[in-house]
Amino acid sequence: MNHASARIHRPLAFLVGVATLLGSPAPAAEPAVPHDVAALIEKHVGWLGGWEALGAVRDLTLAGTIRVSGLSGPLAVRTRRDGKQRTEVDLKVMKGVEALAGGGGWEQNASGQVEEMGHDKAASERRALDRTFGRHFRGDGVITSLASREEKGGRAWTVVRFSYPDGDTYDLLVDPETGESTWSRSVADGRTTWTKLSDFRVVNGLRFPFRQETEGETARQAQTVSWEKVTVNAGLDDDLFARPSTGASVVRLPSGRNATEWLAVDLYQKRWVYLRGEVNGVATDIVLDSGAGMTVLDSALAKKLGLRVEGELEARGTGGNVGAGIVSGVTVKLAGMEIGPLSAAVIDLAGVGKRVGRPLPLILGKELFHALVVDLDYPGSRIRFLDAATFRYDGPGRKLDLIPAEDGHKSLKLAIEGGEPVVVGLDTGQGGALSVYRHYADERGFLSGRPVSERRSGGVGGATTMKVATLRSVTIAGYELRNVPSAFQASDVRGAFDTKRQEGNLGAGVLSRFRVVFDYSRSCLWLEPGPALGAPFPKDKSGLALQWAEGVLTVEFVAPASPAAEAGWKEGERLAALDGKPAGEDWWKTFTGWAEAKAGTEVRLTLADGTERKLVLKEYY
Numbered sequence: 001m002n003h004a005s006a007r008i009h010r011p012l013a014f015l016v017g018v019a020t021l022l023g024s025p026a027p028a029a030e031p032a033v034p035h036d037v038a039a040l041i042e043k044h045v046g047w048l049g050g051w052e053a054l055g056a057v058r059d060l061t062l063a064g065t066i067r068v069s070g071l072s073g074p075l076a077v078r079t080r081r082d083g084k085q086r087t088e089v090d091l092k093v094m095k096g097v098e099a100l101a102g103g104g105g106w107e108q109n110a111s112g113q114v115e116e117m118g119h120d121k122a123a124s125e126r127r128a129l130d131r132t133f134g135r136h137f138r139g140d141g142v143i144t145s146l147a148s149r150e151e152k153g154g155r156a157w158t159v160v161r162f163s164y165p166d167g168d169t170y171d172l173l174v175d176p177e178t179g180e181s182t183w184s185r186s187v188a189d190g191r192t193t194w195t196k197l198s199d200f201r202v203v204n205g206l207r208f209p210f211r212q213e214t215e216g217e218t219a220r221q222a223q224t225v226s227w228e229k230v231t232v233n234a235g236l237d238d239d240l241f242a243r244p245s246t247g248a249s250v251v252r253l254p255s256g257r258n259a260t261e262w263l264a265v266d267l268y269q270k271r272w273v274y275l276r277g278e279v280n281g282v283a284t285d286i287v288l289d290s291g292a293g294m295t296v297l298d299s300a301l302a303k304k305l306g307l308r309v310e311g312e313l314e315a316r317g318t319g320g321n322v323g324a325g326i327v328s329g330v331t332v333k334l335a336g337m338e339i340g341p342l343s344a345a346v347i348d349l350a351g352v353g354k355r356v357g358r359p360l361p362l363i364l365g366k367e368l369f370h371a372l373v374v375d376l377d378y379p380g381s382r383i384r385f386l387d388a389a390t391f392r393y394d395g396p397g398r399k400l401d402l403i404p405a406e407d408g409h410k411s412l413k414l415a416i417e418g419g420e421p422v423v424v425g426l427d428t429g430q431g432g433a434l435s436v437y438r439h440y441a442d443e444r445g446f447l448s449g450r451p452v453s454e455r456r457s458g459g460v461g462g463a464t465t466m467k468v469a470t471l472r473s474v475t476i477a478g479y480e481l482r483n484v485p486s487a488f489q490a491s492d493v494r495g496a497f498d499t500k501r502q503e504g505n506l507g508a509g510v511l512s513r514f515r516v517v518f519d520y521s522r523s524c525l526w527l528e529p530g531p532a533l534g535a536p537f538p539k540d541k542s543g544l545a546l547q548w549a550e551g552v553l554t555v556e557f558v559a560p561a562s563p564a565a566e567a568g569w570k571e572g573e574r575l576a577a578l579d580g581k582p583a584g585e586d587w588w589k590t591f592t593g594w595a596e597a598k599a600g601t602e603v604r605l606t607l608a609d610g611t612e613r614k615l616v617l618k619e620y621y
Contacts, residue, residue, distance in 0.1 A: 033139045037146055037160060040174055041137050044160075047179035053205040054134060057081070061231040064210075066091075068223035071311040071326075075225060081133045083126065084241040093310045093326045094343045100125055101241040107408070110294060110326075110343035112248025113370050115408040116523075120501045124168075124188055131170065136162045147171065152183045153196070167500070182209075189499055191217060204232040220314045220323055251371040251385075254336040258387035263335045265381045268358055269588055270538075271431040271508040273376065273383070275364075277334035280305050284361045286334060288376075288383075289429030290518065291505075292365030293407045295330065295342050298349040301361045302327060309346050322347060332364060335385060342367060354549050355456075355463060355556075356431070357588050363429065366408045373519050376428070378512040379530030388521035397517065397528035398477040402426070410520065411502060414476040419444060422503035426525075432457070433509030433537060434474060434486040435466070440503035441488045446471065453621040456545050456557035457487060464490050465557075468621050470539070474510065477527045481510065485539045485621070509537070538596040541617035542603075544569060546591060552608075553583040562620045567613065577606035 033041070045051055059080040066075040071091040079085040085100040097108035098117065105117030105125060117125070127141075136142050147159035150173065157173035164170075173183040186193045193216055197209035212225040254260065266274040273288040279297070282305060302309060302325075309325035324345040331340035353359040368374065373386040393399075403411040403423060413421040422440060441447060447469060455468045467488040474484045489497045497505060513533050517526035543562020547554050555573045558564050575583055578590045594603045594617075601617045 033137070033144050034146075037144045040146070040158060040160060040176060040179070043176075043179035044172070044174050044181055045134075045137070045179070047181075047207065049202070049206040056233075057133070057204075057206075058233050059236045060132070061229075061234045061236070062227050063229045064225055064227035066223060066225050069220055069311045069313045078236050078240055079129060079132055080236055083129060084236070084238070085125070085129050086240050091311070093328050098125070099241050099243070100129060101238075101243065106243040108244075108247060109367075109408055111250050111341075111367050113250060113367060113408075114244050114247030115370060116404040118405045118407070118409070119403060120189075121406055127164065127168075127170075131162075136170065141165075142170075157181075157183065189501055193221075203230050206232075216314075218314060218321055220312055220321075249371070250340060250342060250367055252338045253372075253385070253387060258390045260335040260337060260385045262377075262382045262384045265376075265383050267378065267381050267512070268356075269431065269592065270512060272356065272358075273428060273508075274358075275334060275383070277332055279330060279332050279362055280307075285359065286332065287360050287363045287429065288368070288374075289363045289365055289427070290369050291409065291425060291427030291429045292363045293345075293409065295332075295344040295365045295367060296324075296349070296363040297327065297330065297344050297346050298353075298359070298361045299325075299346050300348075300350070302346045307346070313345070315345060315347055332362070334364075335383075337385060339364070339368060339371075351463075354547055357548055369410075369518050369520050370408065373517065373521070375515070375517050376511075377515040378508075379515060379532065388519065391519065391521075393517060393519070393526050395515075395517075395526065395528055397515070397526040398479070400477040400525045400527055402520065402523045402525060404523075405502070410523075412476075412506065412525065414474060414506065416444070416446075416474055416504075417472050423501075424504040424506045425502055427505050427507055428511060430505055430507030431509065432487050432507045433484050434471070434507065435497060435505040436471075436486055436488050437497055437499065437502065437504055438489045439500050447488060451561070451619075451621045453543070453559045453561050455487060455540075455559060466490050468559075470621060476506075476510065477525075479527065479529060479533065481513070481537075482534075483537060484510070485537050538592075539619065539621075540595050541597065541599055541601075541619055542595045542615060543620060544595070544615075546575070546587065548583070548585060548587055553578075553587050559620065563615055563618055567615055569613075574608035575605055576608050576610070577604075579603045579605070 045054065048054065062077045064075050065072060066089055073089060073091040076088045087098045089096050094110040096110060099106055105122040107115050107117050109115055130136060142162040142164055145161050147161045150157055150159050152173055158176045160172045160174055162170040169187045171185040172181055174181045182197050184195045193214060196213045199211040200207050200209050208230055210227045214223050216222065268274050275286045275288060277286045307327040309327055311326050312323040313326060315322050315324035324347050326343060327346055328343045330342040330344045331338060349360045373388050373391045375384045375386060400412055405411040405425065410426045411423045412426055413423055415421045436446060447467060450469050452467055452469045454465050456463055457466050469486060471484045471486050474481045513530055515528040515530060543559035543564035544555055545557035547556040553575045555569060555571055558569045558571060577583060578587060579594050581590045597617055599618045603615050605613050605615060
């Protein structure tokens with residue numbers, strides 16, 4: 001259940017804009033707003049400049065500077081009352097554009113590719129835009145209430161709370177005597193953001209803050225925006241918000257061809273897709289990971305390449321959050337293609353490599369999937385890449401629609417044990433079959449009435465202990481898979497899996513049963529079942545989690561209720577041989593061979609001091 005992916009926290013993610021400043025010409029005291037709340041909103045609007053001045057605002061243009069994660073650069077926001085918005089940032093080492101238009105939105109990522117904005121993010125951005133023009137003051141789409149009095153910044157405030165149907169909240173802290181407000185709090189998907197407004201100046205009769213400081217849950221998420229110019233009713237054309245027909249072309253296929261040859265895949269532990277290529281002229285292993293929000297370099301490789309690392313953004317991994325530096329000018333050569341130049345994250349992946357059992361010098365992320373059709377034949381251990389414009393699928397597989405998710409990721413729907421279809425992330429970098437998130441596991445009671453154990457897993461952000469159990473069935477694209485070993489999110493980890501926006505994460509343990517054609521350009525997958533589609537899923541029957549590091553094979557974890565636990569194995573014990581074969585870097589081949597053998601099989605394990613122990617395998621979850 002190890003996981004290699006990282007989701008990079010982009011610098012615009014916490015930008016609140018001017019949510020507390022602009023209102024609506026309609027009176028605040030609508031029936032949907034309780035009288036006591038309406039009275040306080042009325043006082044607040046008066047402090048801002050009054051309903052008439054607020055209602056006259058049709059559009060707003062802001063230009064200034066953003067400072068975030070050790071980076072700084074120009075920031076521009078253009079927003080219209082009719083629901084259109086465009087935000088641009090240039091931090092030199094990475095640039096970005098986000099826009100809302102019509103019913104959805106689009107983004108231009110750090111490498112210049114244009115992506116559809118994730119549905120959940122677009123909904124969240126639209127809420128913020130609605131607040132910019134005061135629709136929350138009327139109770140549109142929210143429930144308004146007064147929360148308890150609260151102290152912030154050395155002052156006492158009355159909290160006006162706006163509650164959304166999915167559980168997100170937005171709190172406006174208001175002085176009940178004057179209507180002044182300099183603090184707001186947003187809770188989205190369980191994560192809290194504070195915003196402080198200051199340096200107020202009058203623009204077109206409105207009180208406007210020219211400084212905005214935002215605090216997230218870690219220091220790396222903090223950012224400061226200083227507005228230098230604010231213009232009301234400049235007149236903003238529709239073209240500003242239209243999605244570009246094309247973005248940056250970051251992949252070049254071999255000259256005169258619309259597809260590569262088939263390339264052999266080193267399917268490490270039958271799960272992770274390892275390829276061989278070059279980065280900036282240096283030969284290296286490359287891990288292909290659809291769950292990586294951007295390409296990631298191990299810090300050791302970045303140093304070897306002489307790349308200058310700038311800033312420290314937030315990388316949200318399955319084991320928690322870590323810092324990620326940014327580099328530009330990364331070019332990858334693979335299968336005769338040239339990929340780049342890319343902006344890439346730099347993270348110390350040494351710990352992840354130890355848990356996986358093999359170094360991860362370069363994780364090639366979503367950029368490749370957005371640029372080309374990726375034809376990954378897991379059963380045949382081969383891959384090829386095709387031009388999306390000329391590709392036409394004509395195979396026997398079934399089509400599965402993809403759903404735009406956060407920062408260019410993709411999700412899909414599947415059903416678990418006959419339930420309604422639910423949304424899960426698509427993640428070739430997740431080595432397990434399926435991870436189920438806590439809120440959905442609790443809702444369905446998956447961990448009741450069946451054998452449950454634990455497993456040490458994790459990736460970027462560190463290791464974590466997850467519950468493991470076997471689900472009776474998982475149905476994807478009409479294919480029913482039986483007795484699927486699955487992991488269940490731990491309750492104390494604030495990483496990428498700590499979300500209610502999805503119900504789980506689909507990994508290579510399921511995907512590897514298919515030839516998978518990833519066609520992001522048409523928002524779909526094609527799944528062709530391999531010969532082992534209906535075969536029993538491999539399950540560890542020993543309870544030992546081993547780690548090879550510095551020439552030593554060590555017991556990293558002993559699963560509760562497993563044969564290893566019953567035999568008294570302890571973490572930290574060292575092994576010299578597995579079933580008679582000396583331990584080495586390829587230990588996992590021997591280990592997998594016997595650990596997943598038939599229940600009742602007896603194996604011999606030799607400790608470093610020469611002591612031999614016997615272990616009888618059994619199914620324990």
